[in-house]
Amino acid sequence: xxxxxxxxxxxxxxxxxxxxxxxxxxxxxxxxxxxxxxxxxxxxxxxxxxxxxxxxxxxxxxxxxxxxxxxxxxxxxxxxxxxxxxxxxxxxxxxxxxxxxxxxxxxxxxxxxxxx
Amino acid sequence: xxxxxxxxxxxxxxxxxxxxxxxxxxxxxxxxxxxxxxxxxxxxxxxxxxxxxxxxxxxxxxxxxxxxxxxxxxxxxxxxxxxxxxxxxxxxxxxxxxxxxxxxxxxxxxxxxxxxxxxxxxxxxxxxxxxxxxxxxxxxxxxxxxxxxxxxxxxxxxxxxxxxxxxxxxxxxxxxxxxxxxxxxxxxxxxxxxxxxxxxxxxxxxxxxxxxxxxxxxxxxxxxxxxxxxxxxxxxxxxxxxxxxxxxxxxxxxxxxxxxxxxxxxxxxxxxxxxxxxxxxxxxxxxxxxxxxxxxxxxxxxxxxxxxxxxxxxxxxxxxxxxxxxxxxxxxxxxxxxxxxxxxxxxxxxxxxxxxxxxxxxxxxxxxxxxxxxxxxxxxxxxxxxxxxxxxxxxxxxxxxxxxxxxxxxxxxxxxxxxxxxxxxxxxxxxxxxxxxxxxxxxxxxxxxxxxxxxxxxxxxxxxxxxxxxxxxxxxxxxxxxxxxxxxxxxxxxxxxxxxxxxxxxxxxxxxxxxxxxxxxxxxxxxxxxxxxxxxxxxxxxxxxxxxxxxxxxxxxxxxxxxxxxxxxxxxxxxxxxxxxxxxxxxxxxxxxxxxxxxxxxxxxxxxxxxxxxxxxxxxxxxxxxxxxxxxxxxxxxxxxxxxxxxxxxxxxxxxxxxxxxxxxxxxxxxxxxxxxxxxxxxxxxxxxxxxxxxxxxxxxxxxxxxxxxxxxxxxxxxxxxxxxxxxxxxxxxxxxxxxxxxxxxxxxxxxxxxxxxxxxxxxxxxxxxxxxxxxxxxxxxxxxxxxxxxxxxxxxxxxxxxxxxxxxxxxxxxxxxxxxxxxxxxxxxxxxxxxxxxxxxxxxxxxxxxxxxxxxxxxxxxxxxxxxxxxxxxxxxxxx
Numbered sequence: 003x004x005x006x007x008x009x010x011x012x013x014x015x016x017x018x019x020x021x022x023x024x025x026x027x028x029x030x031x032x033x034x035x036x037x038x039x040x041x042x043x044x045x046x047x048x049x050x051x052x053x054x055x056x057x058x059x060x061x062x063x064x065x066x067x068x069x070x071x072x073x074x075x076x077x078x079x080x081x082x083x084x085x086x087x088x089x090x091x092x093x094x095x096x097x098x099x100x101x102x103x104x105x106x107x108x109x110x111x112x113x114x115x116x117x118x
Numbered sequence: 119x120x121x122x123x124x125x126x127x128x129x130x131x132x133x134x135x136x137x138x139x140x141x142x143x144x145x146x147x148x149x150x151x152x153x154x155x156x157x158x159x160x161x162x163x164x165x166x167x168x169x170x171x172x173x174x175x176x177x178x179x180x181x182x183x184x185x186x187x188x189x190x191x192x193x194x195x196x197x198x199x200x201x202x203x204x205x206x207x208x209x210x211x212x213x214x215x216x217x218x219x220x221x222x223x224x225x226x227x228x229x230x231x232x233x234x235x236x237x238x239x240x241x242x243x244x245x246x247x248x249x250x251x252x253x254x255x256x257x258x259x260x261x262x263x264x265x266x267x268x269x270x271x272x273x274x275x276x277x278x279x280x281x282x283x284x285x286x287x288x289x290x291x292x293x294x295x296x297x298x299x300x301x302x303x304x305x306x307x308x309x310x311x312x313x314x315x316x317x318x319x320x321x322x323x324x325x326x327x328x329x330x331x332x333x334x335x336x337x338x339x340x341x342x343x344x345x346x347x348x349x350x351x352x353x354x355x356x357x358x359x360x361x362x363x364x365x366x367x368x369x370x371x372x373x374x375x376x377x378x379x380x381x382x383x384x385x386x387x388x389x390x391x392x393x394x395x396x397x398x399x400x401x402x403x404x405x406x407x408x409x410x411x412x413x414x415x416x417x418x419x420x421x422x423x424x425x426x427x428x429x430x431x432x433x434x435x436x437x438x439x440x441x442x443x444x445x446x447x448x449x450x451x452x453x454x455x456x457x458x459x460x461x462x463x464x465x466x467x468x469x470x471x472x473x474x475x476x477x478x479x480x481x482x483x484x485x486x487x488x489x490x491x492x493x494x495x496x497x498x499x500x501x502x503x504x505x506x507x508x509x510x511x512x513x514x515x516x517x518x519x520x521x522x523x524x525x526x527x528x529x530x531x532x533x534x535x536x537x538x539x540x541x542x543x544x545x546x547x548x549x550x551x552x553x554x555x556x557x558x559x560x561x562x563x564x565x566x567x568x569x570x571x572x573x574x575x576x577x578x579x580x581x582x583x584x585x586x587x588x589x590x591x592x593x594x595x596x597x598x599x600x601x602x603x604x605x606x607x608x609x610x611x612x613x614x615x616x617x618x619x620x621x622x623x624x625x626x627x628x629x630x631x632x633x634x635x636x637x638x639x640x641x642x643x644x645x646x647x648x649x650x651x652x653x654x655x656x657x658x659x660x661x662x663x664x665x666x667x668x669x670x671x672x673x674x675x676x677x678x679x680x681x682x683x684x685x686x687x688x689x690x691x692x693x694x695x696x697x698x699x700x701x702x703x704x705x706x707x708x709x710x711x712x713x714x715x716x717x718x719x720x721x722x723x724x725x726x727x728x729x730x731x732x733x734x735x736x737x738x739x740x741x742x743x744x745x746x747x748x749x750x751x752x753x754x755x756x757x758x759x760x761x762x763x764x765x766x767x768x769x770x771x772x773x774x775x776x777x778x779x780x781x782x783x784x785x786x787x788x789x790x791x792x793x794x795x796x797x798x799x800x801x802x803x804x805x806x807x808x809x810x811x812x813x814x815x816x817x818x819x820x821x822x823x824x825x826x827x828x829x830x831x832x833x834x835x836x837x838x839x840x841x842x843x844x845x846x847x848x849x850x851x852x853x854x855x856x857x858x859x860x861x862x863x864x865x866x867x868x869x870x871x872x873x874x875x876x877x878x879x880x881x882x883x884x885x886x887x888x889x890x891x892x893x894x895x896x897x898x899x900x901x902x903x904x905x906x907x908x909x910x911x912x913x914x915x916x917x918x919x920x921x922x923x924x925x926x927x928x929x930x931x932x933x934x935x936x937x938x939x940x941x942x943x944x945x946x947x948x949x950x951x952x953x954x955x956x957x958x959x960x961x962x963x964x965x966x967x968x969x970x971x972x973x974x975x976x977x978x979x980x981x982x983x984x985x986x987x988x989x990x991x992x993x994x995x996x997x998x999x
Contacts, residue, residue, distance in 0.1 A: 032138060033145040051142060051168050056177035059135075063181045071134075074141070076148065081138045 017049065017057050019100060022085060022093040025067060031080035032058055058083060066092050125184045135178055139171060193524040200525060207497060208529070211490055214890075215533025217883060218486030219576060220540030223564065225479040225876070226571050227545055229472050231562045232465045238383055238561060240317040241419075245460035246429065248280070248416040250453065261285045261412040264404040266440045266453055267309065270416075273436055276429035278421050281311040282414035283390070284402050288703040288822055290661045292398065293852045294349065295362040300852040302661065303345070303363070304395060306386060307402035313340075313380070315419045322346075323357030323378025326401050330377075333405040337374040339363065343382040345397035363398075374400070385560050389464055390415070393555040393865060408443065411707070417460060430457045450720075464557045471873050474950050478631060478880045483575060485627050485887045487583040492620045492891055494526070494587035496898050505591055519588045526584025527577065534576035538564070553861070555868045590616060614902075617895050621888075622935040628881075628888035629939020629972055630946055635874075635881035636964035637947060641955040642874040645867055651763075651797035651806055652700060653739030657859040658833030659699060659826045660840055665848040670816040674753045677731050677814065679847055680825055685733070687839050689831040694734030697820030698727070699859070700799045701866040705821075709762070709810055711770040712780040712787065723769050725808040726799050727784065729820040735761075735794060735811070737826040738859070745777035745792030752791075752813045760788040761811040763796045769808060783810055786817045801866045803955055826859065833858040870955075885975060888935075892979040896928050900983040907987050908995025917988035924987045928980025929973075936972055940965065 012020075024030060024038050035058075036049045061067040066089035074080040085093065124131065143164055150160035168174070179185055201208040236242040248270075249260040262270075262282075271280045283306050290302035310331040313320075321343060330338045341356070350356055360373040380399070387394035407413060420429055433455040442449045458466070498505075505518055542564060548554070549562050662680065666673035677695050684693035698705060708722030728734075732748050743764065752759050760783045767776045776790045796806035812818040825844070829836055837856035844851045864871070900907070907920055947959035957964075 031141065033142045036142075051139070052170075052174045052177065055139065055142075055174055056180065059178040060181040063183070074145075076145070078141060078144070079137070080141045081134065 012047070015096075016100075017053060018061060019093070019096050020047075020049075021054075021057055021061065022066060022089055022096070025083050026085045026090065026093055029070065029072070029082040029084040031074060031082050033080070035083075061089070065089075124182050125187065128184075128188070131182075135175055139174065143168060190524065193521050194528065196521065197525040197528045201528065204497070207493065211493060211529050212533050212536060214486050214489055214887060215530060215579065216536035216540055218483045219530075219534050219537030219572065219579065220544070221479050221537075221880065221883070222483050222575055223537055223541035223568055223572050224544040224548075225475055227541065227562050227564050227568045228548065228559075229476050230565070230567055230571075232468055232556070232558050233472055235565075235567070237389060237461050237464070237558075242461060243459065244278075244420045244422070245316065246277075246418045246420055246426070246457050247460050247463040248418060248433070248455050248457055249463075251456045252454070261415050262453065263412055263442050264407045264410070264414065265444045266437070266442065267414050267416060268404060269440045269444075270433075270436060270455075274418075274429075274432060276420060276424045276432050277418040279311050279315045280416060280418040281309045281315045282402075282416040283308045283312060284407075284413055285415040286413055286703055286705045288661075288698070289394070290852070290854055291365070291822060293364045293663065293850075295364065295850070300850055301349070302852040302854045303349075303397040305339070305363075305365075305398040305400050306396050308399050309402045309404070309414055312399075312417070315417055316384075317419075318380060318384050320378035321381040322354065323376070325378060326399075327377075331401045331403055333403055335401065335403065337363075337372055338377045338401065339374045340399040341376055341379045342386065342396055342398065343380055343384070344395070346379045349397075365400075388558050388560045389460075392557045392559070393553060393868070408445065411442075418457075426457055426459065430455075433457055468556070468869070470950075471869070471953055474634070474953060475873060475876055478634060478877050481627050481631055482880050482883055482887075483579060484582075485624050485631075485884050485891075487579050488620050488624045488627070489887050489891045489894075490526075490529070490579075490583040491586050492617050492624075492895060494522075494583065495590065495617055495620075496894065498522070498587045498591045502591065518591065522588035522591060523580065523584045526580040526588070530576040530580035530583075533579075534572055537576075538569075538572060541568075553865055553868060554872055555865050556872060586616065586620075614899065617898070618931055621891050621895050621931050622938065624888045624891045625932055625935025625972060625976070626939035626942060628884040629936055629968060630943045631877075631881040631884040632968045632971065633939075633943035633947060633964060634950060635877045636968055637950065637954055637957055637959065637961060638870075638874045638877050640961060640964055641953070641957045642867075642870050644956040645802050645870060648798065648802050649795075650700075650802060650863065651740060651795045652859075653828075654858070654860040654863045656830070656833065657738060657826060657828045658836060658840075658856055659824045659859055660837075660844070660856040661822060661824050661854045662844045663848055663851050664823055665850055670756075670814075670819070673814065673820075674750075676847065677753070677823070678750060680844070681731055681733050683843050683847070684825060684827055684840065687827070687836060687843065689829045689836060690827050691830060692733055692736040692828045694737040694826055695731040695814075695823050696734045696738075696826065697729045697814070697822050697824070699824055699826070699862060700738075700797050701801065701862040707784050707810075709760070709766060709770070709781055709783045709808070712782055717782055722782075723766065723808050725766060725783075725810050726806075728809065728811045729814050729818050730811050731814060734826060737828045738797075739828060740797060741795040743793045743795055744775065745790070747792055748811065748813045753815060756815045756817070757813070758783075758786050758788040758815060758817055759791045759813060761792040761794055762790055763794050763806065763809040765796055765806065766808045766810060767793050784812055784818050788812070802863060803867075803870075833860075873953075885971070888972075889975045889979040892928060892931065892976050893982060895931070896924065896980050897983040897986070899927065900924060900987045903987075904990060904995045907990050908992040911990065912992040912996065920990075921981075921984045921988045924984035925977065925980045928976055928984070932973060932976030932980075936969055939972075940969070943968070 020039055021035060024035050030038070032054060036051070036054055039047050039049050058067065062069055062083070065086055067083045068086050069081050069083050071079050072082045146164045146167070147157070147160045150163060151157050155163070237245065239245060248262075267280070267282060274280065287304065287306050289304050292303040292305045293300050294303050308326070310326070310328060313325050319325075320340065323340075326338055326340060329335060339361075341350070346352060346356060353359075356376050357378050358375065360375050362372075363374040364372060386396040386399075402414070418429075420426070437453045437455045439451060440453060441447050441451045442453070508518060509515075545562050545564060549560050551559065664673050664676050666676055681693050681695060684690060705727055706724045707727045709725045710717045710721040710723065730748060731753065732750050735742065735747050745761070748759060748761060751757070760781060762770075762776060762781075770776065770781065771779060776793060779790050781788055781790055794811070797809060798804065798806045799809060814820045825840070827833075827836060827840065833856070840856055841851070841853075907915075911917075911920065943965070944960065951959045
């Protein structure tokens with residue numbers, strides 16, 4: 003486990019966005035999602051099981067994700083999630099929103115005091 | 119998967135959730151092992167990283183949206199288990215609830231039928247009853263002549279239709295002859311359009327047609343559903359058949375065509391003549407009754423959009439102009455009309471009684487709730503550690519309240535189901551009480567509204583009795599609960615205070631109920647004690663057929679023979695005949711004193727008429743005040759004599775002796791030969807009005823005949839010999855019933871008896887529950903104080919001392935309750951003042967009796983635990999700590 007200082011608190015709703023983004027790459031099970039996020043973020047983001055699975059289930063009940071039991075790379079049966087059409091639309095709009103929001107936020111934060 | 123699918127696929131979903139998390143766990147362990155950690159260490163680390171796996175699962179379940187239901191089901195399962203583990207508590211709680219709720223459903227069904235539900239006719243709100251504004255002489259002033267009826271039918275613009283029925287029908291006024299023995303039947307004469315006005319459609323055949331309402335029409339009749347079933351075996355082809363039916367008034371046997379059968383839902387008696395069973399309906403032919411005076415009870419159906427006030431003002435303009443009889447304008451005019459909604463007319467008088475009944479039964483439910491609250495508090499105290507533990511494990515307060523309320527609700531629902539059963543039995547019993555003179559009673563049933571009401575009171579009760587213990591319980595501070603051994607801690611004391619105030623409330627409620635019941639009971643006893651003017655006990659009556667062919671001389675001979683032979687039956691003290699009995703049929707004529715001046719229409723006093731034979735007065739047990747009774751010579755010689763009652767004597771000859779004076783009675787000149795005491799002719803509670811007794815001469819033809827016998831034996835034992843004697847004289851005598859005269863009085867007092875019985879039963883129930891409440895609390899206190907009492911006894915307190923202390927504690931509660939109840943009763947008794955009969959709402963005896971009774975019961979309820987307390991062995995008590 004890493005030190006707490008290296009970890010981020012994800013803003014509300016961001017986890018859902020990240021999960022959908024990873025799942026959009028192809029069917030994937032929960033453990034792999036956590037690993038993938040950790041790898042991509044170069045260990046900066048560690049998704050706790052306690053947040054990951056409730057989020058997955060929430061997204062599934064909202065029909066953004068669909069799931070299927072398949073054998074994993076190790077041969078064990080795992081629950082693979084994939085993005086539904088509804089999820090794909092959702093991911094697109096959410097991503098746009100996110101990009102716009104971060105652009106605006108960074109625009110403001112990077113500006114000099116005079117510009118404010 | 120939809121919501122419902124998720125609810126039912128719970129097991130599979132749980133398995134999958136488990137499998138999914140396990141996969142994650144195993145993958146993580148495998149990764150760690152791969153990077154060189156020992157497997158046992160890898161598992162330990164992974165388990166640490168995972169944290170509470172149950173919590174994760176719970177968070178994954180939350181989005182399913184089925185959790186609330188699952189937790190409710192869980193609460194229910196837990197509740198059922200809890201209740202099953204305490205069978206004694208559950209039984210007592212469910213039984214008291216069943217009694218309380220059952221009584222409420224039963225009373226509500228009665229109230230609903232009589233007061234709330236519209237009458238069982240289409241657009242019943244349009245139906246109106248029309249009566250004289252100032253009812254002076256019983257039923258006669260609630261009726262109109264044929265001419266007035268027709269004039270009003272033709273001239274009004276407010277009504278779609280106006281019709282009526284002949285209001286003076288006695289029971290068994292018809293005789294059905296045919297295959298076997300003739301049987302009596304009760305028929306009502308109805309004016310044209312009666313059923314059309316009410317909106318009643320026949321079940322079989324048709325209604326009566328206009329041409330059947332004209333003079334010399336082919337006789338036709340409609341049958342009531344129950345008569346058709348009973349007498350004709352429900353023959354589906356009955357319409358069009360002729361039956362041999364004779365009217366006792368004409369005694370001309372005639373074949374009558376049955377044109378139809380009325381529907382089962384139509385009960386004439388229930389609406390118009392409580393307690394009466396009507397078998398058939400025949401046309402009231404106006405032309406035959408033109409000279410008969412007031413005899414139609416009018417019912418009208420308002421046109422849509424016409425208000426009662428509009429109709430009333432039209433009636434106010436029309437009625438005074440109508441001549442009583444168009445052929446005899448000299449009889450004058452000047453009738454009035456008071457319009458009342460039929461529903462109000464039928465049940466308005468009962469409103470207050472029923473509301474009181476409703477309140478009484480509501481109070482029972484309150485007492486039940488208070489009792490249960492107290493029981494639950496005791497139970498909650500015993501369970502405080504369980505709840506303390508749950509709080510310690512992280513249960514939220516609202517979750518605990520929910521759990522406790524679910525248990526209350528469970529109790530209430532089981533109680534309600536049992537209560538429905540009780541109510542069903544009670545109602546089935548009530549609906550078949552034909553002798554109860556309450557309108558619509560036969561139509562009482564548990565309908566949808568009653569079921570909704572049941573649900574409402576069950577949930578209401580559950581919240582009421584569950585909320586206090588639930589809040590009290592969840593309010594406990596964790597520390598205190600786990601520390602408090604349940605003996606003398608502050609929580610324990612707080613519960614005691616709460617319990618004590620519950621008991622006080624209970625006693626106060628019981629107090630109010632007892633006072634109400636006491637006042638009603640005293641009124642009822644006063645009613646039974648009333649001087650009726652006759653003695654119903656040991657008298658019996660039977661309706662018989664004279665078979666005189668309309669010949670007065672022959673009738674007198676038959677009457678004489680019947681009375682003579684009845685008097686010789688062993689055990690018979692007196693026998694006599696009348697065509698009318700008190701508290702049954704209602705009929706009035708006029709009487710005026712004959713003096714020097716010409717007698718005017720306004721000189722006539724409306725008067726109840728009894729056309730009698732000698733011996734009737736003694737058989738009924740009436741008192742002769744002055745003069746002599748009617749004799750056989752009067753009948754044989756066609757002498758027109760009249761016996762009047764005190765009221766008539768005072769009205770016509772105030773301060774003088776009326777004997778020997780002449781009067782115009784029943785349209786003839788008659789000599790007053792005697793004065794008898796007033797007889798209560800409509801009810802036991804209303805003083806008798808003007809009454810007269812006429813001999814059955816040619817002038818005064820009787821309408822039917824009742825033989826009345828007074829005997830030393832119970833009247834029932836004479837039934838066989840009286841019927842044999844009547845059959846002997848007239849083989850065509852129908853199989854009428856020999857009834858005790860007391861039955862007439864019982865019928866008249868039955869509504870009051872009904873209310874007294876119910877309110878009394880509720881008060882008894884309240885008393886029982888209150889005493890159980892006192893007993894429960896005091897025993898609990900004694901149990902809790904076992905140690906304290908043990909110490910006191912070890913220090914030298916005597917058994918008596920300990921007993922007295924416990925009893926004093928009980929009496930303190932009882933006295934506070936009685937004091938509050940006393941004050942509340944004083945205030946509330948005024949509200950039922952109008953229901954009382956010769957009893958003050960502040961009747962000291964009733965209040966005293968209530969205090970003594972409640973005090974005594976409280977004493978008893980406290981004595982049992984007090985005795986137990988005094989039997990405590992100090993050694994044992996101290997050791998049990």
